[in-house]
Every structure is written in structure tokens, then in C-alpha cells.
Amino acid sequence: MRTKSIGFRILLWYGVSISLILLVYSALTFAFFYHRLDRDLTADLFRDAELVMASFNPYEEAGPDSNPDLRDKLETEWEETWVEILGPDGRVVFRYFPRGKASLLDGLPAMDPAERLEMNLKGPAQPHAKVVQVPFQVEEDRYDVRLARTLWRPRRELTTFLLVQALALPVGVFISCLGGYFLTRRVLSPIGRLVAKAQKITAERLAERLPVENPHDELGHLATMFNQTLARVEASFNELKRFTADASHELRTPLTAMRSVGEIGLREGQGEEGLRETIASMLEEADRMARLVDSLLTLSRADSGKASLVFAPVDLADLAAEVAEYLEVLAEDKGQTLSTRALGRPLAHLLVRADRLVLRQAVVNILDNAIKYTPEGGRIALSVTDSPEGPVLAIADTGPGLAPEHAALIFERFYRADKGRCRDFGGTGLGLAIAKWAVEANGGRIRVVTEPGLGCRFLLVFPRLNGQPLET
Amino acid sequence: MSHPEASHVRILIVEDEVKVARALKEGLQAEQYECALAHTGEEAFFLLNAEPFDLVLLDLMLPGRDGLEILSAMRRQGLDLPVLVLTARDTVEDRVRGLDSGADDYLTKPFAFPELVARLRALSRRGRSDQTLKLAAADLEMDVAARTARRDGADLDLTQREFALLEYLLRNQGRIVSREMLARDVWQETGRATPLDNVIDVHIARLRKKVDQGQGQKLIHTVRGVGFIIKTNTEAEA
Known part of the structure; x- marks a missing residue:
């Protein structure tokens, strides 16, 4: 990861954060939605229980075909609803199981009579379902109506919801990352330009400066700082160039003297005295050069910080x-x-x-x-x-x-x-x-x-x- | 010039620069030293193991093996003959000084030849220093213990510095003394960047005035470009 570019790293972090945020959001929404569906189902069942009460005729003989109006209504309008009505003596006076689905739930669970209740049915052998019980009075008699409905429909809605989320989440992340990518590129592109420009700056072209697009933003500060450093480097470089030129000039002077003195000395007819004079003169120049070189060395040691001082x-x-x-x-x-x-x-x-x-x-x-x-x-x-x-x-x-x-x-x-x-x-x-x-x-x-x-x-x-x- | 202490002293010169090596050899032979030349470290090592030497003159900047390597190898083998190291004046100088590399003395390039001769003399007679207290050249006499100097029987009124200067010249009588030698041994100056040459010249001029003025025979001579020498007429050049 260290080798990857800053842009890539920003994008990676961005992608991970966006995914996490979306996941948390989805989870919260799902929980809310689930709770809402559950509540709605319970409310529906209680409301339907009232309807059942209203349509129930307690005076009809109990039997598989009693209360045909109610049966018909249950058959056509409600889906997958199990209904039982218990008489005052606790026996079932009306029972309706959805056609063909009876085997799914072969009886509603026993519940304390005369209570308004709701409960969830779950277990390996039976489908998940919600059951409510509402007691009601017909003249002096107390009846209990029980309704059960499978969770199949809310489950399906939740599944659809999850499916949509599962599809939408990657798409959202992808779109966000794409936006992040372009944003990052846009933010980082001045750096690329700075780099390209900086690459062009060589020892021979130290006078060049980096472009400062906006002196007030971070990159502007960076470029300004870099330019200031560059200015200092240029100044020392120029000083060094001048120093080198001066030094070679100063070194050339005794060399030239030595050379001309030597050439003149070599001419014929100088005599021993003349030759001695020549050599002495050359030695003097050599001394001068040695002194100069020593001084230059002192300074170069000083410059490179090699001179170790004992305080x-x-x-x-x-x-x-x-x-x-x-x-x-x-x-x-x-x-x-x-x-x-x-x-x-x-x-x-x-x-x-x-x-x-x-x-x-x-x-x-x-x-x-x-x-x-x-x-x-x-x-x-x-x-x-x-x-x-x-x-x-x-x-x-x-x-x-x-x-x-x-x-x-x-x-x-x-x-x-x-x-x-x-x-x-x-x-x-x-x-x-x-x-x-x-x-x-x-x-x-x-x-x-x-x-x-x-x-x-x-x-x-x-x-x-x-x-x-x-x-x- | 003949120096008895120099005869039969065998020097191994280890120097890769051919011109410098030849100049060193010829110069040292003129000083009555026996010289052998080695241009590389390997050659030097071979010669050191094959023949006996009294002194090694070792250039540190050698091709192949670094001079300091040779030095430490020599010391490891138990060769304890004196070694005079020649260095360029850079960090190596510090290393030679600081690391106790086994060198007995070092000289930085470029050096004046009289200085090299003085160092070699000092190394070859290691252990016995020149303790003579009475020095003389022609009718110039010096009593180091009494701190008096006389020329032609007359006392010379010398400052401390002039006395030290004259003593040094007399101890090296007949040999050229360079300004570097004076700076180091009389003034105890180390840095060559110090503008000392003028100071030395003025002191020499004053000394010369006191020693030679009004005398038939001049004793203190300037060798242009090299240094100074005390010599009597019998040794005088043509």
C-alpha cells in the first residue's frame, strides 16, 4: 500500500468509508422497516378481528360450513388467514383455514381466554406466523376470536427491500468512488503539474519557478515554499559557481607565472645564476599556490561542516x-x-x-x-x-x-x-x-x-x- | 653535504606518482640515504618482506591497497620500523592523527624537501635527541644553557624569539630550513593558512642584521623559494 499513489489511497479510504456508511444506513433502514411491517401486521390482524366479529353470527349452528358469508369474505378478500372463534364454553364455534393451506397450521395454539393477546408463532414444523386474540361479547356470552396470518408477505417485502439494497449499495459505492476519483484527480492534478515542472528544473535552469495557482491554498503554500527553497538553492549555486570560477582564476595565476618563468628559464644562455633565479621564482609560485589551496580547503571544510571545533x-x-x-x-x-x-x-x-x-x-x-x-x-x-x-x-x-x-x-x-x-x-x-x-x-x-x-x-x-x- | 647519520640508512619509498617518487629518490640519495622505490602497495609489501629497511616513506593515496591498510598490515606482522606517512591535506590527515594508525610521523603534501629530510633524520635517530648545549658556526658561538650568543667575541643582544630562531638554524647548520619547519618548531604553529611567512621573514631579517651586519662573512643565507640556511664559507656554494 505504501507504494501506491496518494490518489489511490484517498480513493480506497473514501470507498471503504462510503461502503460502511451505506451498510449502516441499510441496516438501520431494514430494522426500522422490519419493525414497521411487524407493527402493521399486528394492527391489520386486530382490525380484521373486529371485522370478523362484526360479520360473525353466533346463533348459527357450529360446523364446517357455518357463517357462509363470513367464509366467503375470508375466502375472497383475505389471504392466508386462519380464523377461530371460541365460544363461551371454550369450544371452537367457528373455524376457517385457508383452502389448501390447512396443513401448514393445523390449529391455533392454546391461549389464555378472555385476553387481548398477540404472539408470534415460530418453530421448525410450522411457518412463522403472527397470532392475535380478541375477546368480544355477544349479549351475555363471551367469545374469543383468534386470527393468525403467516409472515410470508412481510417477509417477501423485506426480501425485496434487501435485494434492492444489495443491488443499490454497490452501485452507490461505485458512483461515489467515481465521483471521489474525479474529485481526487482534480485536487491532485496541480501536484502533478508541480512535479512535471519541478522535473524540468535542473542545475542549469535553476531560475525556473513553480506555478502558484492560488497562493492561499495548501498547494499554493507548497509551491511558494518550494520556490523560496529554490531561490536559496539558486543563490548558493550561483555563489558556488562564482567561487569556483574565482578559485580557478586564482589558481591559474600562479600556474601561469610558473609556466612563463619556466619557459623563459629554459631559453639558452641563462647561466647557473639565471636558472637558480628561475627555479626559486617557480618555487615561490608553488608556495603561493599551496597556501591558496590550503585556504580553499579550510573554507571547503567549513562549508561541508567537516571542521570539528573543540569549544x-x-x-x-x-x-x-x-x-x-x-x-x-x-x-x-x-x-x-x-x-x-x-x-x-x-x-x-x-x-x-x-x-x-x-x-x-x-x-x-x-x-x-x-x-x-x-x-x-x-x-x-x-x-x-x-x-x-x-x-x-x-x-x-x-x-x-x-x-x-x-x-x-x-x-x-x-x-x-x-x-x-x-x-x-x-x-x-x-x-x-x-x-x-x-x-x-x-x-x-x-x-x-x-x-x-x-x-x-x-x-x-x-x-x-x-x-x-x-x-x- | 654529507651527514654521517644518514649513511647506511635504507629507506623504502612507497609512492605511486612516478615524478614525485623519482624526485624523492634522487633528493634522498643526495642526502646519502639508500633508497628503494615501490609504486604500489603490493610491491611495497613484497620489498618489505624481502629486504631489510630502516625507514618507510609511505604515500597514503595508493592505487589498489590504501596506504593505511599497508601500515596496519605491517604492524600486524610485527614490522616496527619507523614509518613517515605522506598525505594530501584532507580528512585522511585527521585519520592518521586520530586513529593511531601506527605511523610515527606524517607530512602533508605539498611539502618542502628540507622538511622531509628533517623528519627523516629525526625518525632515523629516534631516541637520541640533539642535546648539545654549545653550538657554533665559524666565529658565531651559542651557549644554549646560558642563553648567550657571541659573534666574533662580541655578545649579541637577541630577543627570545631570535634566540630560538638562531638556535634552530644552528642545530640544522649546513641544511636548509623551510618556513614551515620554523613555523612548526620555533613558533609552534600548526595551521598553514596562518599568514606566518611575513612574520618569519621579518624576524630573520632582524636576526641577520644582528648576526651578520658589519661582518666579513655572512652566515645566514636565504634560499629563495625554499627557506634559510646557516653555512660558513667553507661550505659556500659556487
């Missing part, structure tokens, strides 16, 4: 001081001031939950970036402060700053505010992208506050560690 409390001040000490020589080399005392305040010792190595990578990348882009003699400051948002590690520089359109894209992979310039510094264009991932993987957020001419200020904001008081 532990990390003191942001310690981390900032360590990274500052580590990269200080680069700043010194450019005559820059690298300070870890923003506005004369020492770094606040705030704990965050992070993978220290990964977080350190982020800080190293950002600080390295700041040192690279800040001109000689500039200032770079690291600070750790508490903010309402949580602990903040900030790295501010007095570099050229960025226009808003660049600032928005600075964490994108391979994005360079100044094309071509970064490579002179040996950058891969991935440093800040890795930093962004590293901060976010540690539950933090990263943003840059910048304006042209006013330097950059990178803010790494982390969730507050549980129970850590806000320092004032």
Missing part, C-alpha cells in the same frame, strides 16, 4: 595580546604603532566559548589585513570591551578605510577592494572570508565599521558566556 572558555584579552605579540614585528617593520590599550584602558578579561585555534586564526587574519592596508606610520589598536550585545573584540586601524559598497563585500571570498593590489602583499583574498567563518563558527558575529579616510574598525561580537557578569 572551551577563551579569554579574549589573552587571545588579543597573544596575536598582537605575534604580529607585532610586521607592524614595527612598517613603523606602525600596534596598541592593545584602547583609550588607555587595558583589555578586559572576558571569557567566550570558542575553539581557540580557530578564533585565533580569525584575529590573526584581521590583524594581518589591518597591518597590510594601513600605511607606514599608522596606528592599529586592539581592544576587548563588554557591550550590551556581549563581549567585543575590536581591531581598529588608521588605514584608508572603505566605501560602503566595498565594506558590504569585504568578507566575500576573493573579494578585493583594490584589485591586484592585494596580491603584492601575498594575500589570497580569502583571509577575511576565513575570519568570518571562524567567528561565526564560534557563535559570534563579525562586522566592519568604516568610512573612506577614517580607517576600518572590525568588531567581533560574541554571545555572553553563561553567568558572566557584565563588567562596569
Whole structure:
């Protein structure tokens, strides 16, 4: 059943429910009808008993042919009615059994006299029948009239009724199912159209969207949701395509350099010194490529969620001081001031939950970036402060700053505010992208506050560690 | 360059990439190692059972049998010679590290040759580390215990980092030291994506200034594209 379509299953359930409902309905109707027939028969018998009384002449001699008028009436008008009238002494004074049917019921059962009674006769030897007894007075004498009638006629009616039901029920079920089938098909057909359309959507045609026939019904919701998912997939796919294109471009650059340097090196008359130079240059390019590949691997591991982080409390001040000490020589080399005392305040010792190595990578990348882009003699400051948002590690520089359109894209992979310039510094264009991932993987957020001419200020904001008081 | 400790050390190189295998063999032979080549796991296994080796250089990405399989099979057979594993930098690296696969050391590709030589040296003289406390090259002397260094009789004023750097270069005197080696052994950095090269270069430049400035003989040399080396004029290249 699991393999069948939804349409089939709906139809099956529908058919079963309709059948059950119709069966219950038939049973109830039958019961009602049966009861009604039974009651009618009893009423008929009582009424007929009155007629018999009215036509009975008690003064006639009892005998097989007495009361011929009554006999005649019974013969012609009533069918299958057994009649007995008992006299005051309890003897039968009138008896009429239907012609040819006498053997069916060779006598009415004994009943308490002088009572108005009804009873059902049943048993293997005799036909099912209903018997009534009505006492009546003729002057001073009391008579009892008894009428019996077989249940043959009501039985036949019930049988007919059942037959009609047995025929009508399957037809009803069939018609209902047919209606259900068309209804189901009509309801499900938009799904079929969605499926057909979805099948046409491939990696090459991600821009296609599913038709939304009615945005307010369930299928409309489904299609809308699907379209939203599709939009996200398309966005990541495009990003991936761009990333792949960028990566191959970035990889091709050192390859091209290696190739041209090698080809030039192979020209005759280079001399040993020249060849050494050539090989060294090629090795440098190979190094650059290895670094780039390593960065790409870091990001691809991050993307695929393979990077396993080990979280532990990390003191942001310690981390900032360590990274500052580590990269200080680069700043010194450019005559820059690298300070870890923003506005004369020492770094606040705030704990965050992070993978220290990964977080350190982020800080190293950002600080390295700041040192690279800040001109000689500039200032770079690291600070750790508490903010309402949580602990903040900030790295501010007095570099050229960025226009808003660049600032928005600075964490994108391979994005360079100044094309071509970064490579002179040996950058891969991935440093800040890795930093962004590293901060976010540690539950933090990263943003840059910048304006042209006013330097950059990178803010790494982390969730507050549980129970850590806000320092004032 | 001749290194006495390298002679008569037999290395089995298991590497399927023909170019890399040949480069490794030639490079290691130049370092006075005896080398045999196996291009497949089966071949490696055959050779290991046929001849004695002191060291195995094992590439993990092999056709047929995976390098780790060979390694565990070797260990099961009771072959306990040191194994240096070469891996591409992906999940295999973690497996080598994490699963305690029986490798003695691992190196990720691409690697600098000096680094490989340093690892092999460390493995082949396992157990006895270089404990010398007095180091010297020409008129440069270093007393590791007293943390002093002198050039031509004059004390050098070195920072801690510079001292560690010079000590490392001196211990590897006559051999090229790559930036990766410095990053790992002097800075204790593991990730290669960290932009450390500039930091190392600046420190080397400062050290060179303190050690070589005003001296007739330069001791610290840069080998472009590879790394750095301390060598005296007697070993100087042409």
C-alpha cells in the first residue's frame, strides 16, 4: 500500500468509508422497516378481528360450513388467514383455514381466554406466523376470536427491500468512488503539474519557478515554499559557481607565472645564476599556490561542516595580546604603532566559548589585513570591551578605510577592494572570508565599521558566556 | 653535504606518482640515504618482506591497497620500523592523527624537501635527541644553557624569539630550513593558512642584521623559494 499513489489511497479510504456508511444506513433502514411491517401486521390482524366479529353470527349452528358469508369474505378478500372463534364454553364455534393451506397450521395454539393477546408463532414444523386474540361479547356470552396470518408477505417485502439494497449499495459505492476519483484527480492534478515542472528544473535552469495557482491554498503554500527553497538553492549555486570560477582564476595565476618563468628559464644562455633565479621564482609560485589551496580547503571544510571545533572558555584579552605579540614585528617593520590599550584602558578579561585555534586564526587574519592596508606610520589598536550585545573584540586601524559598497563585500571570498593590489602583499583574498567563518563558527558575529579616510574598525561580537557578569 | 647519520640508512619509498617518487629518490640519495622505490602497495609489501629497511616513506593515496591498510598490515606482522606517512591535506590527515594508525610521523603534501629530510633524520635517530648545549658556526658561538650568543667575541643582544630562531638554524647548520619547519618548531604553529611567512621573514631579517651586519662573512643565507640556511664559507656554494 505504501507504494501506491496518494490518489489511490484517498480513493480506497473514501470507498471503504462510503461502503460502511451505506451498510449502516441499510441496516438501520431494514430494522426500522422490519419493525414497521411487524407493527402493521399486528394492527391489520386486530382490525380484521373486529371485522370478523362484526360479520360473525353466533346463533348459527357450529360446523364446517357455518357463517357462509363470513367464509366467503375470508375466502375472497383475505389471504392466508386462519380464523377461530371460541365460544363461551371454550369450544371452537367457528373455524376457517385457508383452502389448501390447512396443513401448514393445523390449529391455533392454546391461549389464555378472555385476553387481548398477540404472539408470534415460530418453530421448525410450522411457518412463522403472527397470532392475535380478541375477546368480544355477544349479549351475555363471551367469545374469543383468534386470527393468525403467516409472515410470508412481510417477509417477501423485506426480501425485496434487501435485494434492492444489495443491488443499490454497490452501485452507490461505485458512483461515489467515481465521483471521489474525479474529485481526487482534480485536487491532485496541480501536484502533478508541480512535479512535471519541478522535473524540468535542473542545475542549469535553476531560475525556473513553480506555478502558484492560488497562493492561499495548501498547494499554493507548497509551491511558494518550494520556490523560496529554490531561490536559496539558486543563490548558493550561483555563489558556488562564482567561487569556483574565482578559485580557478586564482589558481591559474600562479600556474601561469610558473609556466612563463619556466619557459623563459629554459631559453639558452641563462647561466647557473639565471636558472637558480628561475627555479626559486617557480618555487615561490608553488608556495603561493599551496597556501591558496590550503585556504580553499579550510573554507571547503567549513562549508561541508567537516571542521570539528573543540569549544572551551577563551579569554579574549589573552587571545588579543597573544596575536598582537605575534604580529607585532610586521607592524614595527612598517613603523606602525600596534596598541592593545584602547583609550588607555587595558583589555578586559572576558571569557567566550570558542575553539581557540580557530578564533585565533580569525584575529590573526584581521590583524594581518589591518597591518597590510594601513600605511607606514599608522596606528592599529586592539581592544576587548563588554557591550550590551556581549563581549567585543575590536581591531581598529588608521588605514584608508572603505566605501560602503566595498565594506558590504569585504568578507566575500576573493573579494578585493583594490584589485591586484592585494596580491603584492601575498594575500589570497580569502583571509577575511576565513575570519568570518571562524567567528561565526564560534557563535559570534563579525562586522566592519568604516568610512573612506577614517580607517576600518572590525568588531567581533560574541554571545555572553553563561553567568558572566557584565563588567562596569 | 654529507651527514654521517644518514649513511647506511635504507629507506623504502612507497609512492605511486612516478615524478614525485623519482624526485624523492634522487633528493634522498643526495642526502646519502639508500633508497628503494615501490609504486604500489603490493610491491611495497613484497620489498618489505624481502629486504631489510630502516625507514618507510609511505604515500597514503595508493592505487589498489590504501596506504593505511599497508601500515596496519605491517604492524600486524610485527614490522616496527619507523614509518613517515605522506598525505594530501584532507580528512585522511585527521585519520592518521586520530586513529593511531601506527605511523610515527606524517607530512602533508605539498611539502618542502628540507622538511622531509628533517623528519627523516629525526625518525632515523629516534631516541637520541640533539642535546648539545654549545653550538657554533665559524666565529658565531651559542651557549644554549646560558642563553648567550657571541659573534666574533662580541655578545649579541637577541630577543627570545631570535634566540630560538638562531638556535634552530644552528642545530640544522649546513641544511636548509623551510618556513614551515620554523613555523612548526620555533613558533609552534600548526595551521598553514596562518599568514606566518611575513612574520618569519621579518624576524630573520632582524636576526641577520644582528648576526651578520658589519661582518666579513655572512652566515645566514636565504634560499629563495625554499627557506634559510646557516653555512660558513667553507661550505659556500659556487
